[in-house]
Amino acid sequence: MAIKKSELYSSLWASCDKLRGGMDASQYKDYILTLLFVKYVSDKYKGVKYADITVPKGGSFDDIVALKGKDNIGEDMDKIIAKLAEANGLRTVIDNAKFNDETKLGKGKEQVDKLTGLVSIFQRPELDFSHNKAEGDDIIGDAYEYLMRNFATESGKSKGQFYTPAEVSRIIASVIGIDKISNPDTTLYDPACGSGSLLIRAADAAPVEVTIYGQEKDLATAGMAKMNFVLHNKATAEIAGNHNTFADPQYFKDNDQTELKQFDFVVANPPFSMKNWTDGISGKEYGRFDGYGAAPPEKNGDYAWLLHIIKSMKPSGKGACILPHGVLFRGNAEAIIRTSLIKKGYIKAIIGLPSNLFYGTGIPACIIILNKEGSGSRDGIFMIDASNGFLKDGNKNRLRERDIYKVVSAFREWRDEEKYSRFVPLAEIEHNEYNLNIPRYIDSSEPEDIQDIDGHLNGGIPSADVDGMSQYWKLFPNLNDVLFEPLRSGYYSSRQPKEEISHTIYADGEFSSYANRIDMAMENWKSSVWNILTGITTDTNVKIFIESIAMEILRNFEFVTLLDKYDVYQVLLSYWQEIMADDVFIIKTDGYAAARETANLVTTSEKKKKDGSKETIEKVVGWEGNLIPRQIIRDFYFPEEQQTITDTENTIAAKENELAELMENADDGSVISEVLNENNSLNKAKLKVELKNLKDGKNTEDYDELQSLADLQEKIDDFSKLLKQMKIELEEKERAKYPTLTDDDIIELLINQKWYGAIISGIEQLYRSASHNIAGRVTELAERYEHTLSELEEEVVTYEKKVKSHLKRMGFKW
Structure with missing residues (x-):
C-alpha cells in the first residue's frame, strides 16, 4: 500500500x-x-x-x-x-x-x-x-x-530564517519564466539558499533538468540543503556551505577568481536588512556595486543582495528577490541605486506580500522580479498588491491557493485589476521621484462605510448605499424593487420589515433560480474532468492532474459572478491538500482496487516493564476504508440499517429524558429520592432492594412510582443492548462490502460520492455565504436608518418621564 x-x-x-x-x-x-x-x-x-x-x-x-x-x-x-x-x-x-x-x-x-x-x-x-x-x-x-x-x-523569530514559505517559493518559481525554458544547460543560482526550498521549487517548475548552484553561510543549514536536494532527487545540486556570499563568493567565471559566474536564473530570500554584510569584503567587490551612483549602506544589506543578484545574472538573465518593503521607498544611497535600477530597466515587476508571512520577521515583504533581457526598452513596471490576500494561521499569516493563483495569473496575463494590479508607466514613476511604494500606484483600501447625517436626521436609506450593492442588482434586477421603495429625493425606505428581509431574499424567484446556474457550472465541470479522474494510472503526472482539473473549475465558474471564482478554486485546492492528493497518490501506485481495502486504526502508548525499560503497546481502536470512508459505504448500501439505528438512538434518548424528568421532579424524602446517588443518578441496586421491600406491602403508590422507574430503566437497557448488537452487525456488513466492490462501484463511490460530494458541499457553502452577505447588508441599512433623530429624542423624553415618575413614587426628591 x-x-x-x-x-x-x-x-x-x-x-x-x-x-x-x-x-x-x-x-x-x-x-x-x-x-x-x-x-x-x-x-x-x-x-x-x-x-x-x-x-x-x-x-x-x-x-x-x-x-x-x-x-x-x-x-x-x-x-x-x-x-x-x-x-x-x-x-x-x-x-x-x-x-x-x-x-x-x-x-x-x-x-x-x-x-x-x-x-x-x-x-x-x-x-x-x-x-x-x-x-x-x-x-x-x-x-x-x-x-x-x-x-x-x-x-521562533530569530531561528526561522532557514526556510522560505513554500507558497512564496511557488510564486517566484511561476513568475521568473523558468517554466518556458528548453535548454538543458540552463543554470539556476541562489546566493542565500538556506535549506534549499526556494531553489527546489524553482527547479521543479522547469520542464527540463537544470544545473543548480547555491551558497549558504551557515554550515549546518547548508547541510540541510544538501540533504533536501537528495530527498528531492536532485543530488547533483552544488551547495557551497560555510562561506560568506559577499566576502567569499564561491562561483566564478571560467575559474577566473576576479569575475563572478553568471547564471540564467537567480532567486533569493536573503536575511532582511543585514547589518554586518560588509564584514571581510574590503577589496573583494567584484564590480557588484559599480555603475549605480552609490554603494549600498554599510548598515543595511538589502541593496547589496539585490546588486549581487543582478551581477550574477547573464545579459539575458532573469531573477527574483524577496526583500522588505523599505527597499521600495527608502531614501539616500538606496534612493540613488533604486533610481539607477529603474532607469536601466532591470526591474520588471514588484509583488507586495502580506505582513507576518515569514518566520524570521513579521514585517511585510515584496518580491522584486528582475529581467535583463529587453531592459533597454522597458517603459514601466508591473505592480501587484497582494497584501490583503492571506489566511490567519496560528501566529502567522499564510497564502492560500487562491492567493497564489491570483498573483501568478495576474502576472502572466499582465492584467489590470482594480485595487490589485496594474502596469505603471515609467513617466508616472518618474513623477513620484522613483519611489516605488505600491500604495502610491494601487489603492487597495476598502471604501469606508460612511454614516449619512441627513438619513439619521430625516430618515431614509441613502441611495449611495443602495447603489453600492449594484453587483447584486445586476444579477437580480427585480430584487432591488422588492426590497426598497423611494422615500424622498436621494433616499429609500425598506419595503419589508427588517425581520422579513432574509426570508424575502431567499424566496425571491431570481435569487432562487441563480442556484441553478451554480449547479449547471458544477455539472459542466464534472463532465469536463470525468475522463481525467477515471483515468489515473502509474504514468499520471500528479502536478498536471491537479492543474488540469483546477483550470477547468476556474473556466466553468468564470461567469458565475455571485461567487468569486478564486474562492471556488480554493474549495477544490483545499480538498486536494487535505484528502484528494493522498487518494490520487494511492490510486497511481496501487490502482483503483485499493478502494477494496480497509485498515485498522491503531493507537500507541508506552508501558514500563519490570526491568525499568519501556515497550510500545499498540491498540486497535477501530477501522476505516483506505480510500472510501465507512460513512459513504453506510449511506450508499445500508441506509435502512442506519435509519433503524438512528430511530433506536432517538428512542433511548426519549426514554432517558423521561427517566431524568421523573428523578428531577422527585421531592426530598420521597421514595424516588431514596434510590438516587449523590449526583442524582439512578442507583439500580437500591432500586431493586426497595422494590422487593415494597412488593408485599400496603404502600402501593410508592411501589408504582419505583416500578415506573424500573420499567423505564429496563427499556433503556434492552434498547441499548439491541443498539449495540445492531451496530456490530452493521459494522460487519460494512467491512464485508469492501472486497465485493466492482470497478463501477468504486468509481461511483470514490468520485461521485466522496470527491464530488465534498467539493459540491464547499461550493454550496460559498453560495450560502453570499446569500447571507446580501441579507446582512440590507438588514444593516434598514436598522441603521430605522429611526430619525427626532424619533429617538422623543423616545428619550418618554423614558425620562417614566423614570422620574417611578422615582417620585419611591419618595425621591431632586
Missing part, C-alpha cells in the same frame, strides 16, 4: 515528540532530518548499483535498528552515519547531529530509551520508502518541507 502523506507527516511529527524537552526545535530538527535522510537513502539505494547515493556496509538504517536497546546506541549511531557520510562526500553535512550528546539526549538508560523509541518510529510501515515512486510525486521531499515548516514555526 502506498504511503499517505498525512500518515507520514503524523509519524514524523511523533518522532519529534521523542526529543522535545532536552532541546529546542532549532536543534532537534538536525536529529530528525538526519534520521529521515538515512532511512530514505537506505530504503531507496541500498544494494542499488550506480545510485546517486552509496549505502556502504555498516552505514545503513538497518545497522541503526540493530542497536536498539544497546548501551552504546548513541555512540554507534554516530559511527554508522559517519560511514554513510564518508562514502558520499557528506562529512559535516549529515553527521552534524551527535546522537551520543548527553546534554541533549540524556545519559545512560535515558538516552538508550529515547533513541530506541526514536528509531522504532522510523520503522513504522508509513515510513517505508522502498516502494515510493518519487517521480512526479515527491512525497518524501514534501515530508521534508513539512518538517522544515514546522521547525521554523517552533523555532
Whole structure:
C-alpha cells in the first residue's frame, strides 16, 4: 500500500515528540532530518548499483535498528552515519547531529530509551520508502518541507530564517519564466539558499533538468540543503556551505577568481536588512556595486543582495528577490541605486506580500522580479498588491491557493485589476521621484462605510448605499424593487420589515433560480474532468492532474459572478491538500482496487516493564476504508440499517429524558429520592432492594412510582443492548462490502460520492455565504436608518418621564 502523506507527516511529527524537552526545535530538527535522510537513502539505494547515493556496509538504517536497546546506541549511531557520510562526500553535512550528546539526549538508560523509541518510529510501515515512486510525486521531499515548516514555526523569530514559505517559493518559481525554458544547460543560482526550498521549487517548475548552484553561510543549514536536494532527487545540486556570499563568493567565471559566474536564473530570500554584510569584503567587490551612483549602506544589506543578484545574472538573465518593503521607498544611497535600477530597466515587476508571512520577521515583504533581457526598452513596471490576500494561521499569516493563483495569473496575463494590479508607466514613476511604494500606484483600501447625517436626521436609506450593492442588482434586477421603495429625493425606505428581509431574499424567484446556474457550472465541470479522474494510472503526472482539473473549475465558474471564482478554486485546492492528493497518490501506485481495502486504526502508548525499560503497546481502536470512508459505504448500501439505528438512538434518548424528568421532579424524602446517588443518578441496586421491600406491602403508590422507574430503566437497557448488537452487525456488513466492490462501484463511490460530494458541499457553502452577505447588508441599512433623530429624542423624553415618575413614587426628591 502506498504511503499517505498525512500518515507520514503524523509519524514524523511523533518522532519529534521523542526529543522535545532536552532541546529546542532549532536543534532537534538536525536529529530528525538526519534520521529521515538515512532511512530514505537506505530504503531507496541500498544494494542499488550506480545510485546517486552509496549505502556502504555498516552505514545503513538497518545497522541503526540493530542497536536498539544497546548501551552504546548513541555512540554507534554516530559511527554508522559517519560511514554513510564518508562514502558520499557528506562529512559535516549529515553527521552534524551527535546522537551520543548527553546534554541533549540524556545519559545512560535515558538516552538508550529515547533513541530506541526514536528509531522504532522510523520503522513504522508509513515510513517505508522502498516502494515510493518519487517521480512526479515527491512525497518524501514534501515530508521534508513539512518538517522544515514546522521547525521554523517552533523555532521562533530569530531561528526561522532557514526556510522560505513554500507558497512564496511557488510564486517566484511561476513568475521568473523558468517554466518556458528548453535548454538543458540552463543554470539556476541562489546566493542565500538556506535549506534549499526556494531553489527546489524553482527547479521543479522547469520542464527540463537544470544545473543548480547555491551558497549558504551557515554550515549546518547548508547541510540541510544538501540533504533536501537528495530527498528531492536532485543530488547533483552544488551547495557551497560555510562561506560568506559577499566576502567569499564561491562561483566564478571560467575559474577566473576576479569575475563572478553568471547564471540564467537567480532567486533569493536573503536575511532582511543585514547589518554586518560588509564584514571581510574590503577589496573583494567584484564590480557588484559599480555603475549605480552609490554603494549600498554599510548598515543595511538589502541593496547589496539585490546588486549581487543582478551581477550574477547573464545579459539575458532573469531573477527574483524577496526583500522588505523599505527597499521600495527608502531614501539616500538606496534612493540613488533604486533610481539607477529603474532607469536601466532591470526591474520588471514588484509583488507586495502580506505582513507576518515569514518566520524570521513579521514585517511585510515584496518580491522584486528582475529581467535583463529587453531592459533597454522597458517603459514601466508591473505592480501587484497582494497584501490583503492571506489566511490567519496560528501566529502567522499564510497564502492560500487562491492567493497564489491570483498573483501568478495576474502576472502572466499582465492584467489590470482594480485595487490589485496594474502596469505603471515609467513617466508616472518618474513623477513620484522613483519611489516605488505600491500604495502610491494601487489603492487597495476598502471604501469606508460612511454614516449619512441627513438619513439619521430625516430618515431614509441613502441611495449611495443602495447603489453600492449594484453587483447584486445586476444579477437580480427585480430584487432591488422588492426590497426598497423611494422615500424622498436621494433616499429609500425598506419595503419589508427588517425581520422579513432574509426570508424575502431567499424566496425571491431570481435569487432562487441563480442556484441553478451554480449547479449547471458544477455539472459542466464534472463532465469536463470525468475522463481525467477515471483515468489515473502509474504514468499520471500528479502536478498536471491537479492543474488540469483546477483550470477547468476556474473556466466553468468564470461567469458565475455571485461567487468569486478564486474562492471556488480554493474549495477544490483545499480538498486536494487535505484528502484528494493522498487518494490520487494511492490510486497511481496501487490502482483503483485499493478502494477494496480497509485498515485498522491503531493507537500507541508506552508501558514500563519490570526491568525499568519501556515497550510500545499498540491498540486497535477501530477501522476505516483506505480510500472510501465507512460513512459513504453506510449511506450508499445500508441506509435502512442506519435509519433503524438512528430511530433506536432517538428512542433511548426519549426514554432517558423521561427517566431524568421523573428523578428531577422527585421531592426530598420521597421514595424516588431514596434510590438516587449523590449526583442524582439512578442507583439500580437500591432500586431493586426497595422494590422487593415494597412488593408485599400496603404502600402501593410508592411501589408504582419505583416500578415506573424500573420499567423505564429496563427499556433503556434492552434498547441499548439491541443498539449495540445492531451496530456490530452493521459494522460487519460494512467491512464485508469492501472486497465485493466492482470497478463501477468504486468509481461511483470514490468520485461521485466522496470527491464530488465534498467539493459540491464547499461550493454550496460559498453560495450560502453570499446569500447571507446580501441579507446582512440590507438588514444593516434598514436598522441603521430605522429611526430619525427626532424619533429617538422623543423616545428619550418618554423614558425620562417614566423614570422620574417611578422615582417620585419611591419618595425621591431632586
